[in-house]
Amino acid sequence: MSEASSETTLISCRDLTKIYKMGQSEVRALDGVNLDIMKGEFVAIIGSSGSGKSTLMNMLGALDQPTTGHVTINGEDIGAMKSKALAAFRNTTIGFIFQQFQLLPKKSALKNVALPLQYRKPKVKDAAQQAANALALVGLADRAGHRPTELSGGQQQRVAIARALAGSPKVLLADEPTGALDSKTSTDIMALMQDLNAKGITIIVITHEHEVAAYAQRVIEFKDGRIISNKRNEGVAA
Amino acid sequence: MNVLSTLGLAASSLIERPLRSILTSLGIIIGVASVYAMMSLGEVAKRQIEESLNSISTRTMQVWPDRNRGRSSQTRPTMPFTESDIIEMRAINGVYAATGTLTGRSYTIATDLSDLTGNFLGVDPDQLKASGNEVKLGENISYADVETRRPVVVVSEGIQQRLFDGQNPLGQIIKVNNVTFTIKGVVTKAESNISFGNDDLFVWAPITVARERVIGGNRFIQNHVSNIRVVGGLGQNLDSIEKEIDILLRRSRDLKVGAPPDYRIFSSRGWQEQAASTTKSLSFLLAAMGSISLLVGGVGVMNIMLVSVTERTREIGLRMALGAKKSNIMIQFLTEALLLCILSGFIGIAIGYFASTLAMKAIKIEPFFSPYVAFVSFGSAWIIGVVFGFLPARRAASLNPIEALRHE
Numbered sequence: 001m002s003e004a005s006s007e008t009t010l011i012s013c014r015d016l017t018k019i020y021k022m023g024q025s026e027v028r029a030l031d032g033v034n035l036d037i038m039k040g041e042f043v044a045i046i047g048s049s050g051s052g053k054s055t056l057m058n059m060l061g062a063l064d065q066p067t068t069g070h071v072t073i074n075g076e077d078i079g080a081m082k083s084k085a086l087a088a089f090r091n092t093t094i095g096f097i098f099q100q101f102q103l104l105p106k107k108s109a110l111k112n113v114a115l116p117l118q119y120r121k122p123k124v125k126d127a128a129q130q131a132a133n134a135l136a137l138v139g140l141a142d143r144a145g146h147r148p149t150e151l152s153g154g155q156q157q158r159v160a161i162a163r164a165l166a167g168s169p170k171v172l173l174a175d176e177p178t179g180a181l182d183s184k185t186s187t188d189i190m191a192l193m194q195d196l197n198a199k200g201i202t203i204i205v206i207t208h209e210h211e212v213a214a215y216a217q218r219v220i221e222f223k224d225g226r227i228i229s230n231k232r233n234e235g236v237a238a
Numbered sequence: 239m240n241v242l243s244t245l246g247l248a249a250s251s252l253i254e255r256p257l258r259s260i261l262t263s264l265g266i267i268i269g270v271a272s273v274y275a276m277m278s279l280g281e282v283a284k285r286q287i288e289e290s291l292n293s294i295s296t297r298t299m300q301v302w303p304d305r306n307r308g309r310s311s312q313t314r315p316t317m318p319f320t321e322s323d324i325i326e327m328r329a330i331n332g333v334y335a336a337t338g339t340l341t342g343r344s345y346t347i348a349t350d351l352s353d354l355t356g357n358f359l360g361v362d363p364d365q366l367k368a369s370g371n372e373v374k375l376g377e378n379i380s381y382a383d384v385e386t387r388r389p390v391v392v393v394s395e396g397i398q399q400r401l402f403d404g405q406n407p408l409g410q411i412i413k414v415n416n417v418t419f420t421i422k423g424v425v426t427k428a429e430s431n432i433s434f435g436n437d438d439l440f441v442w443a444p445i446t447v448a449r450e451r452v453i454g455g456n457r458f459i460q461n462h463v464s465n466i467r468v469v470g471g472l473g474q475n476l477d478s479i480e481k482e483i484d485i486l487l488r489r490s491r492d493l494k495v496g497a498p499p500d501y502r503i504f505s506s507r508g509w510q511e512q513a514a515s516t517t518k519s520l521s522f523l524l525a526a527m528g529s530i531s532l533l534v535g536g537v538g539v540m541n542i543m544l545v546s547v548t549e550r551t552r553e554i555g556l557r558m559a560l561g562a563k564k565s566n567i568m569i570q571f572l573t574e575a576l577l578l579c580i581l582s583g584f585i586g587i588a589i590g591y592f593a594s595t596l597a598m599k600a601i602k603i604e605p606f607f608s609p610y611v612a613f614v615s616f617g618s619a620w621i622i623g624v625v626f627g628f629l630p631a632r633r634a635a636s637l638n639p640i641e642a643l644r645h646e
Contacts, residue, residue, distance in 0.1 A: 063559060063640050084563050091561020102556045102643065106254040118243060119561035163560075 010171060010202055011037040011060060015069035018055050018225075029055035030066070031225035037171075037204065042197040044205045044213035044233075047222030054175070056222070057206045061173050062090045074170050091119050095164030097174035101156045103148040109135060109159045110144040116167040134162040138192060154185035161192065171202040178212055190215040190237070211237075248573040255546075262542045263582035266619060269532030270586025274615040275594040276528035280521025281608050282598060287514045294370035294469055297334070299480060300504045301466040301487070317500060318462035321445075323490055327466065328364070330482045332474035337364035338463030340445050342453040347441055348413045349401050356397065356439035358414050360448025360463075366392075366425065368469045376408045376423035383422075383444040389451075392423040396438030414441060417451050476507055529618070535582075536622035543575050543630035554634050555642025568635035575627025576620070583619030587612050 016033040019026050030052045037043055047053040058064035059071050062078050071078040103112045114131035117124040135141055138158040148156050164172050178186035197203050213219045214237035221229040252259040303316035327336040340360030347356045366378045398407050407421045470476045595605040
């Protein structure tokens with residue numbers, strides 16, 4: 001990834017705070033986070049369980065809104081949006097990749113990939129073609145008609161990546177993408193992510209594994225809702 | 239998402255869980271089928287009652303003199319009605335026919351070859367109209383026959399069968415109490431549920447001839463008739479006609495105000511109307527029974543849809559994460575419930591039609607398809623779908639996508 005093309009800020013968090021009320025007590029899941037992610041970057045957000053990384057992912061994915069502060073993605077303030085606008089925003093801007101793949105078991109790989117296009121407005125005319133292209137991009141063009149149960153774990157995660165790509169989002173948001181995979185398959189998936197990043201796609205990976213974070217260009221570490229380190233990855237894994 | 243893709247999505251959800259869909263729809267199918275069957279049976283009963291309420295016999299009032307009412311307890315001869323009474327009754331608004339009859343006892347009716355005992359009546363031409371009978375052969379008694387006292391008769395089909403072996407009797411001679419008449423017509427008796435004297439051996443003669451030559455004697459003089467039959471027009475208010483008859487008779491018979499009438503007006507209307515209202519409540523009861531089974535089916539739909547929402551929580555979370563709005567999710571689940579109910583509605587109507595046809599055949603009624611009943615039962619399937627699909631759909635739409643995605 002060249003430095004020149006990643007100068008525009010895609011995501012910016014300012015004084016981001018998220019407070020959950022648990023009965024009488026308050027839990028500060030995010031505590032004054034400031035963060036910028038450039039277009040075309042491959043960023044890993046790392047931290048142990050309860051560090052606030054999942055909460056951050058929900059914000060970055062427009063699934064949740066901050067208690068105070070601002071999250072701006074692609075120039076739009078997430079905190080100011082209504083539920084309807086958030087849904088449309090997720091559809092066009094975010095591509096989700098989940099730990100458990102979250103594929104619909106009764107639908108073919110192609111239909112799973114086309115799922116986000118169902119909710120796109122205006123209606124996508126060549127949704128099937130677009131989904132097929134996305135499947136080809138992850139190397140599964142020949143598995144379009146297979147159901148998830150007929151695919152290996154690695155293949156299922158590739159289908160999920162294709163689904164995230166199908167709607168041409170601004171950013172791929174991967175939550176523990178290798179959490180359910182063996183180490184060999186994990187390596188393949190992370191290599192695929194690197195390939196996609198090389199094609200100009202912004203990727204954010206949330207993980208608790210340093211091996212996974214090693215594939216990113218930048219690693220941001222969280223603890224107790226705060227960033228404790230934010231540094232470029234000198235020896236990017238390959 | 240447009241209508242077609244929403245429908246497609248709902249259809250594929252139902253197809254993906256075939257056993258569950260079939261079992262759920264079973265409740266609605268049985269419900270709609272019973273609503274249809276019960277309602278169409280109710281409709282049959284209603285139609286039959288309406289038919290009989292509109293029949294001539296139900297619209298007929300018979301007016302008879304009453305022997306012992308009036309001035310004293312001692313028996314006095316009944317006071318007959320007159321032809322002018324009939325003319326006045328015919329003029330009452332809403333009256334379809336009014337006719338006077340001179341009723342004789344049983345008479346010997348004979349040809350040269352055989353004889354039998356039958357009813358002999360003196361009538362005017364309106365008799366045919368008032369009885370709902372039809373001329374099968376020849377013609378009816380005319381006013382000219384009455385005026386000129388022509389010795390002609392119209393006989394019933396029963397007479398034709400018994401005295402003439404079913405052969406054409408027109409122009410033949412018969413004797414009633416040794417008075418000779420020429421047959422000028424044969425009438426078919428109208429089908430009726432209620433008849434005043436259902437014997438089919440009748441001979442009708444012009445009232446003048448009957449009075450002067452056969453029945454008359456000392457009892458009837460000049461223009462007297464023994465009873466009057468008044469038929470109301472279709473849809474006319476029979477009660478008000480009856481009231482006018484009452485007023486008219488009190489005047490012509492010179493009754494004082496408050497004096498009890500020396501005549502009686504009979505009609506079968508009262509119990510017919512009673513039957514109609516009983517039928518109405520019966521149909522209502524039948525429809526209510528059908529509705530209860532439909533309601534139970536609806537609760538089944540809601541139950542299964544709620545289970546389905548719980549089972550598919552992660553799918554809902556995923557769809558929301560991928561850009562589905564709350565309304566998309568709501569519509570998706572509502573469409574599933576509705577589609578299930580509509581398809582079940584079609585099948586239910588088919589089964590209900592089949593069942594009610596069998597039932598109608600069993601009670602020997604011409605089976606029919608009632609679009610109204612089909613519409614109501616189909617409409618109720620829609621309503622069940624919307625009403626019982628709403629709660630599960632709302633629950634699905636109100637899920638939090640973050641929690642839904644984590645659902646185990």
